[in-house]
């Protein structure tokens with residue numbers, strides 16, 4: 431399938447258009463997407479695309495790195511997230527892999543994290559607390575960090591991609607593909 435059609439957008443709205451490259455030019459100019467999961471202590475370089483097509487094997491590796499590591503549940507996440515991570519990697523040109531802190535979360539894990547956040551904040555939820563209907567439960571969100579790049583710089587760039595929600599946190603950026611814009615966190 432064509433990347434743009436999987437993303438459900440026209441070429442103009444495709445995150446890859448942020449590269450200023452037509453899809454046909456991608457094959458000649460492709461570098462691996464480099465991802466690392468501190469929780470799994472695993473990292474992989476994946477060839478996300480073969481020409482203008484998705485590489486299904488690479489997607490499986492990405493899903494693995496995005497799994498609910500607390501419960502060991504693997505769910506296919508929205509591949510728009512991976513395309514966006516690729517665009518972000520290209521934008522900032524970092525030498526080290528993008529760190530994936532959280533991708534898919536089971537409802538149980540999300541509820542546990544929400545309770546922990548509420549407990550830390552004296553019994554109330556804040557804008558930074560995991561939402562009851564978090565996009566992470568829908569497998570449409572990723573919390574990530576680019577080594578050496580301030581999260582706010584990354585978060586501001588994520589907003590320009592127009593995929594959905596952006597959350598800025600002290601040590602990471604939340605990005606989701608809910609479709610309508612949403613933002614929270616200091617500086618956004």
Ligand SMILES: [Zn+2]
Pocket residue numbers: 532566571572573597604605
């Ligand atoms: Zn998040």
